[in-house]
Amino acid sequence: MDFTLPETALAVQRGIADVCSRYDMGYWERCEAEKRWPDEVWADLAKGGWLGLGVPEEYGGGGQGLLEMAVATETLAASGSAGGSAFTYVLTPGFGALTLSRHGTPEQKGTLLPRLATGELETCFALTEPDAGSNSLAISTFARQDGAEYVVNGQKIWITGVQRATWMMLVTRTIPAEEAKPRTNGMTVFLVNVPEAVEKGQLSYRPIPKMGANTTPSNMVFFDDLRVPAANVVGEVHGGAVVLWDILNPERILLGASALGGAEVALRVGVEYARQREVFGRPIGANQAIAFPLAQVQAKIELARLMLYKAAWLFDQGLPCGTESNIAKLTASQAAWEAADAAFQTHGGMAYSLEYPVARLLTDARIGKIAPVTEELLLNYVATQVLGLPRSF
Numbered sequence: 001m002d003f004t005l006p007e008t009a010l011a012v013q014r015g016i017a018d019v020c021s022r023y024d025m026g027y028w029e030r031c032e033a034e035k036r037w038p039d040e041v042w043a044d045l046a047k048g049g050w051l052g053l054g055v056p057e058e059y060g061g062g063g064q065g066l067l068e069m070a071v072a073t074e075t076l077a078a079s080g081s082a083g084g085s086a087f088t089y090v091l092t093p094g095f096g097a098l099t100l101s102r103h104g105t106p107e108q109k110g111t112l113l114p115r116l117a118t119g120e121l122e123t124c125f126a127l128t129e130p131d132a133g134s135n136s137l138a139i140s141t142f143a144r145q146d147g148a149e150y151v152v153n154g155q156k157i158w159i160t161g162v163q164r165a166t167w168m169m170l171v172t173r174t175i176p177a178e179e180a181k182p183r184t185n186g187m188t189v190f191l192v193n194v195p196e197a198v199e200k201g202q203l204s205y206r207p208i209p210k211m212g213a214n215t216t217p218s219n220m221v222f223f224d225d226l227r228v229p230a231a232n233v234v235g236e237v238h239g240g241a242v243v244l245w246d247i248l249n250p251e252r253i254l255l256g257a258s259a260l261g262g263a264e265v266a267l268r269v270g271v272e273y274a275r276q277r278e279v280f281g282r283p284i285g286a287n288q289a290i291a292f293p294l295a296q297v298q299a300k301i302e303l304a305r306l307m308l309y310k311a312a313w314l315f316d317q318g319l320p321c322g323t324e325s326n327i328a329k330l331t332a333s334q335a336a337w338e339a340a341d342a343a344f345q346t347h348g349g350m351a352y353s354l355e356y357p358v359a360r361l362l363t364d365a366r367i368g369k370i371a372p373v374t375e376e377l378l379l380n381y382v383a384t385q386v387l388g389l390p391r392s393f
């Protein structure tokens, strides 16, 4: 076994770290406070060719795998953008470019991938619905065929990045959940041109005020007789579950990587403060009550990283990676939360001051226990799929 990262991944780590070195913690603090997209970082990532990492070379991308993309996301998050802000890297390179590289038609690939690789076009991903929640197969947004088009009606919630997206990867039902056998049948994924649909009054959205990750708004989205050409189906009609699993496993890995980077930056901030802050005439880090939670987090980060890289490697080999992706997401999110909590406690009263970054890191870390999949659903997966325990639902 060889645990060293391949040179391709090390080059990505160096390249992204170089971009990030131009932006300090204060930059990310300001983006969050001003609720603004990190335009400057985005432009630098585009200029360096980092947005197209997972796009095949024939379409102008870097031809790299999910491992390299995970390393990119982790490095970006660890630089200070942390868990929430690292959505920046996941929405377009992950949801859009990676999915179309694997499941797009030759025409979809030819027209979209080169422009996704440069960041000229951006994407978002719309799965979650108010009435289905974690039970994704129970979605009811329905696409009815009408000649060479589909007519979509329904509603989504929490859809992040709609404002910037030219294209939405929209997950619908083309057979109602109650009639589908098996229940994974009858899902269809569409590419929806957001600005066009908004212009025609067929798609509208409303931002949800949220406690963090405000560099990228999340929205309620409404579809009102939205007309989508049949040519915009991604994968097979009724066979969208195949595409969906290929979105959800990389999503768990990339957002796991973002949580991991969030854990790394929180630990760094906590350790720095523990070294510098003196109370009772010695650095607080000399107290085991402060040092041990930080040391424990270091151990958890190392463990989560091993599982995360393994999951990404399996995905790149075309091997099953469901269990590893779920465990990687679970452990990375837990590491992020525990790191942020330890950094918070280490800061004492100053943790509560918005002049320090720990409050943002804690808020960012909390999302990982909920999105894109809750901790309970991940544990359900391990309990039923790995341990073979009976399902409770």
Ligand SMILES: Cc1cc2nc3c(=O)[nH]c(=O)nc-3n(C[C@H](O)[C@H](O)[C@H](O)COP(=O)(O)OP(=O)(O)OC[C@H]3O[C@@H](n4cnc5c(N)ncnc54)[C@H](O)[C@@H]3O)c2cc1C
Residues within 6 Å of the ligand: 125, 126, 127, 128, 129, 132, 133, 134, 135, 157, 158, 159, 160, 161, 210, 213, 218, 367, 370, 371, 372, 373, 374, 375, 376, 377, 380, 393
């Ligand atoms: C900031 C943010 C950004 C997001 N961005 C996107 C996006 O871009 N696109 C998108 O499609 N979605 C997005 N989501 C949605 C996210 O994926 C969902 O919030 C998440 O999957 C949980 O679904 P839910 O909110 O409906 O919770 P629910 O399903 O209502 O769950 C509520 C609670 O009940 C628990 N629960 C439910 N069923 C069980 C069970 N069987 N066993 C044990 N516990 C159970 C859950 O674990 C959770 O704790 C985003 C969410 C957030 C917060």
